Amino acid sequence: MTEPDDVPETDAVIPRAAFTRRPEHYLLAALAYFVIALATKTLLTWTMALLYFVLVLDVAPRVVSRIRAALVSRGGETGR
Amino acid sequence: MSWAAHEFENYFIQKHLGVKASFLAICIGTYIPDSITKHLVYEHPLDAAHFHRGWPGIGFTHSLMLGFVIAVAVLACTKSRSWALGILIGEWAHVVTDTSDSAGVMAFFPFSTDNVTINMWKHTASQGRGGDGAAYYSGLGGIWDFFWFLMVIFFARDTLRVEYFRRVVVPTDPVAWSFLKRRLYLSDNGLLAIYRGLFLYGAVRMVAWFLYARFQVKVPWQPVWGGPKYVKGNHLDHGTWYAVTGRLFLGAAALAVFLYLCWILFVRRLWQRAAPSPTSVALAAQAA
Numbered sequence: 001m002t003e004p005d006d007v008p009e010t011d012a013v014i015p016r017a018a019f020t021r022r023p024e025h026y027l028l029a030a031l032a033y034f035v036i037a038l039a040t041k042t043l044l045t046w047t048m049a050l051l052y053f054v055l056v057l058d059v060a061p062r063v064v065s066r067i068r069a070a071l072v073s074r075g076g077e078t079g080r
Numbered sequence: 081m082s083w084a085a086h087e088f089e090n091y092f093i094q095k096h097l098g099v100k101a102s103f104l105a106i107c108i109g110t111y112i113p114d115s116i117t118k119h120l121v122y123e124h125p126l127d128a129a130h131f132h133r134g135w136p137g138i139g140f141t142h143s144l145m146l147g148f149v150i151a152v153a154v155l156a157c158t159k160s161r162s163w164a165l166g167i168l169i170g171e172w173a174h175v176v177t178d179t180s181d182s183a184g185v186m187a188f189f190p191f192s193t194d195n196v197t198i199n200m201w202k203h204t205a206s207q208g209r210g211g212d213g214a215a216y217y218s219g220l221g222g223i224w225d226f227f228w229f230l231m232v233i234f235f236a237r238d239t240l241r242v243e244y245f246r247r248v249v250v251p252t253d254p255v256a257w258s259f260l261k262r263r264l265y266l267s268d269n270g271l272l273a274i275y276r277g278l279f280l281y282g283a284v285r286m287v288a289w290f291l292y293a294r295f296q297v298k299v300p301w302q303p304v305w306g307g308p309k310y311v312k313g314n315h316l317d318h319g320t321w322y323a324v325t326g327r328l329f330l331g332a333a334a335l336a337v338f339l340y341l342c343w344i345l346f347v348r349r350l351w352q353r354a355a356p357s358p359t360s361v362a363l364a365a366q367a368a
Contacts, residue, residue, distance in 0.1 A: 018267070037285075046281055054277070
C-alpha cells in the first residue's frame with residue numbers, strides 16, 4: 001500500500017500549484033452531468049463522460065479565461 | 081455484468097497496488113472484456129447470454145486467460161511492469177466481479193468451458209440495454225455498486241486527492257500521462273479530470289440508473305439473492321452442480337499449472353528484463 005507521503009516530492013512531476021480546480025468545481029460538474037443524464041434520458045458512455053469532465057473542468061475554463069484576457073487587453077488598448 | 085462497480089474497483093485496486101501498477105492500465109484491463117463485446121451482446125437476436133459468456137461465443141473475453149495473454153503481450157512490447165500488472169489485475173477483477181450474475185463467466189477457459197457463478201443477481205442482457213439496467217438496479221447488483229462506492233469513500237478516498245494523483249499516480253506512469261497531455265492538449269487540470277472523472281461517472285451512473293428503474297420504467301425493487309424476481313434471468317446450463325464443480329476444479333488446476341509453466345519458461349525472463357517504475361525504484365532507494 002502506497003501513501004502519497006511515502007513518495008518523495010522530487011518524484012512528483014506536476015507541481016501542486018498546477019491544479020487550480022477546487023472540489024466544489026467537481027461536485028458542480030457531476031451535478032450538471034447528473035441533470036443532463038436525467039433530462040436527456042441518455043446515460044453517456046464512460047468515454048463520453050470523461051470527455052464531458054475534461055471539457056467542463058479544463059477546456060471550457062481555459063477558453064473562457066483566454067476570451068476574458070483578450071477582452072481585457074482590448075479594453076486596455078482602447079483605453080489608451 | 082456490473083454497471084458501476086468496475087469503475088469503483090479501479091480506485092480500490094490502485095490504493096492497494098500503489099506504485100506497482102499504472103492506474104490507466106488498471107482501467108484498460110477492467111474495460112477489456114466488455115469493450116470488445118457489450119455493443120454486440122444487446123444486438124444478438126437469439127441467446128445474448130450464451131453469446132456474451134458462453135462457448136462457442138465471445139465468453140472467452142471474460143476469462144483469466146485473456147488477461148494473462150494481454151498482460152504478457154504488453155510486458156513483451158512495452159517492457160513496463162506497471163502496465164502489465166495493471167492490465168492483469170484490472171481484467172481479473174472484472175472477471176471475478178462478473179461471477180456474481182446468473183450467467184457467470186468461463187473463468188478457466190480454455191481448460192473448462194463451464195461457467196463460474198454465485199448467482200447473486202440475474203444476467204438480463206436479453207432484455208436490451210434499458211431492461212438490463214433496470215433489472216440490475218432492482219436486484220443486488222445496485223447494492224453491489226453501492227458497496228464498492230462506500231469501499232472507495234471509506235477505505236480508498238485518499239486515491240481521489242490531488243496529492244495522491246501527483247505523487248503516486250502520475251510518477252508511476254509519467255510517459256502515458258505526458259502523452260495524454262501532449263496529444264489531447266490538456267492542462268494538468270484536464271489530467272486530474274480524467275483521473276477523477278471515472279469515479280464521478282460511476283457515481284452518477286449508479287444513481288441515475290437507479291432512478292430510471294424506480295421512476296421511469298417503474299419496476300419493483302427486489303434486492304434479494306438471485307433477484308430481481310419480476311424478470312427471467314439468463315442461465316447457462318452445463319448439467320448437475322457436482323459435475324460442473326468437478327470440471328471447474330480440473331480447469332482451475334490446469335490453468336494454474338499452465339500459468340506456472342509459462343512463468344518458468346518465458347514470463348519470468350520478460351519480467352526481469354522489464355524495468356520497474358521510476359517511483360518504485362526511488363522508494364526502494366529511500367527504504368535502503
